[in-house]
Amino acid sequence: xxxHKIPDETVRRLPIYLRGLMFSADQGREHISSKSxxxxxxxxxxxxxxxxxxxxxFGTPGVGYHIERLAKEIKKILRLDVIRRTALVGVGDLGSxxxxxxxxxxxGLDIVAAFDVDPRKVGKRISEVKVEGVDALSHLKKRxxxxxxxxxxxxxxxxxxxxxxxxxxxGILNFTPCKVTAPKxxxxxxxDIAMELARLPYYMPAG
Amino acid sequence: xxxHKIPDETVRRLPIYLRGLMFSADQGREHISSKSxxxxxxxxxxxxxxxxxxxxxFGTPGVGYHIERLAKEIKKILRLDVIRRTALVGVGDLGSxxxxxxxxxxxGLDIVAAFDVDPRKVGKRISEVKVEGVDALSHLKKRxxxxxxxxxxxxxxxxxxxxxxxxxxxGILNFTPCKVTAPKxxxxxxxDIAMELARLPYYMPAG
DNA sequence: CCATGTGAAGGTATTCACAGCC
DNA sequence: GGCTGTGAATACCTTCACATGG
Numbered sequence: 001x002x003x004h005k006i007p008d009e010t011v012r013r014l015p016i017y018l019r020g021l022m023f024s025a026d027q028g029r030e031h032i033s034s035k036s037x038x039x040x041x042x043x044x045x046x047x048x049x050x051x052x053x054x055x056x057x058f059g060t061p062g063v064g065y066h067i068e069r070l071a072k073e074i075k076k077i078l079r080l081d082v083i084r085r086t087a088l089v090g091v092g093d094l095g096s097x098x099x100x101x102x103x104x105x106x107x108g109l110d111i112v113a114a115f116d117v118d119p120r121k122v123g124k125r126i127s128e129v130k131v132e133g134v135d136a137l138s139h140l141k142k143r144x145x146x147x148x149x150x151x152x153x154x155x156x157x158x159x160x161x162x163x164x165x166x167x168x169x170x171g172i173l174n175f176t177p178c179k180v181t182a183p184k185x186x187x188x189x190x191x192d193i194a195m196e197l198a199r200l201p202y203y204m205p206a207g
Numbered sequence: 208x209x210x211h212k213i214p215d216e217t218v219r220r221l222p223i224y225l226r227g228l229m230f231s232a233d234q235g236r237e238h239i240s241s242k243s244x245x246x247x248x249x250x251x252x253x254x255x256x257x258x259x260x261x262x263x264x265f266g267t268p269g270v271g272y273h274i275e276r277l278a279k280e281i282k283k284i285l286r287l288d289v290i291r292r293t294a295l296v297g298v299g300d301l302g303s304x305x306x307x308x309x310x311x312x313x314x315g316l317d318i319v320a321a322f323d324v325d326p327r328k329v330g331k332r333i334s335e336v337k338v339e340g341v342d343a344l345s346h347l348k349k350r351x352x353x354x355x356x357x358x359x360x361x362x363x364x365x366x367x368x369x370x371x372x373x374x375x376x377x378g379i380l381n382f383t384p385c386k387v388t389a390p391k392x393x394x395x396x397x398x399d400i401a402m403e404l405a406r407l408p409y410y411m412p413a414g
Numbered sequence: 415c416c417a418t419g420t421g422a423a424g425g426t427a428t429t430c431a432c433a434g435c436c
Numbered sequence: 437g438g439c440t441g442t443g444a445a446t447a448c449c450t451t452c453a454c455a456t457g458g
Contacts, residue, residue, distance in 0.1 A: 008449095009449060010449090014406070014409075040386065046452075053419055061416070062417050079409055097301045103400065146411065173403060194314055202284065253429065256442085269438050
């Protein structure tokens with residue numbers, strides 16, 4: 001049924017589905033069944049059908065889903081139908097790696113600016129992007145940048161977020177292991193890499 | 208009540224709690240209330256009390272939780288009470304950044320070996336760790352390495368995982384945006400960085 | 415006949431509210 | 437008074453089973 005609220009867990013899975021669909025599209029296929037897509041992304045077929053059911057019928061019984069059309073719809077839902085200009089703050093080891101990371105492009109996310117406090121880094125080009133001083137952060141809105149990635153040392157996390165909020169950013173991906181606060185209108189997702197590794201031993205039975 | 212099964216979502220939060228507890232311990236405090244800890248990590252106090260209730264009573268009404276004792280227990284549950292020797296496969300931009308990342312130490316996770324296919328990288332030292340050829344992967348068990356981080360290009364993801372499994376690794380953190388398969392005895396957690404950023408626009412209302 | 419879409423059932427996690435303890 | 441621990445209530449997500457449609 002159309003016009004359902006899409007559950008958060010479904011939203012979390014949509015990017016994986018999108019990747020699978022784009023992959024299939026590259027293979028030249030036109031339709032894909034929930035089963036095939038499920039195998040590709042590693043979930044169950046009923047999960048996929050349920051997820052898709054929240055935002056309309058894109059499938060044809062006996063045939064499957066129309067890849068192009070479904071991919072387009074998912075992009076629209078995720079608001080990835082526009083190229084998203086993204087800023088990176090903190091050009092250390094992790095920051096540089098993120099600048100070089102090609103994966104963001106897949107989703108139409110484009111890192112178009114990089115900032116650092118270190119004057120020795122300012123002016124350098126890393127992966128085609130010129131590093132600017134943090135004082136230049138204020139003009140993000142004018143430059144149509146609404147997303148930001150924070151890869152600074154933890155001490156600088158909150159001030160960086162504050163600066164980004166002031167600059168009009170709407171979404172922040174925080175790689176710092178810190179709780180940062182921001183007004184409700186700005187969505188912050190924190191990704192603590194070490195934490196993910198830390199819960200691995202729990203699942204390894206004995207040893 | 209003791210002897211409950213700990214929910215997965217609770218396990219996911221335990222590392223954050225642990226970080227908060229270690230931070231408080233460094234401040235020289237002996238006890239902490241669910242409220243203070245909650246503020247520090249950014250959840251609600253009842254969530255914390257419920258989470259801790261799954262594995263016994265460490266709190267004293269009117270006083271709070273004994274930091275040292277609770278931290279020790281959480282480490283034990285997460286099996287982080289031993290130093291965990293970890294291998295890194297793929298010393299590209301991301302891999303190098305992970306080698307330099309100090310955050311793993313917090314949890315007693317120690318990257319003690321790094322591997323790459325590229326002969327030009329083999330032999331180099333990056334952040335104190337000498338890069339070895341992937342053929343050397345087979346001796347991980349002998350070297351008491353049970354955890355691994357995969358930071359190779361996607362094409363190499365599954366073969367790398369296979370090699371790690373063969374080498375006796377028990378847990379894998381996969382930074383590749385690929386579904387990889389491994390026997391049930393090996394736990395794989397996939398962390399797709401681009402995907403996290405990709406769901407950010409969904410939560411930014413208009414713009 | 416094959417594959418979708420979905421109500422209903424079942425399971426899991428969050429939130430509440432308060433009794434009990436220091 | 438302050439704070440923990442927890443049953444009960446609620447909300448959320450997953451799984452199933454099957455009616456429906458090409």
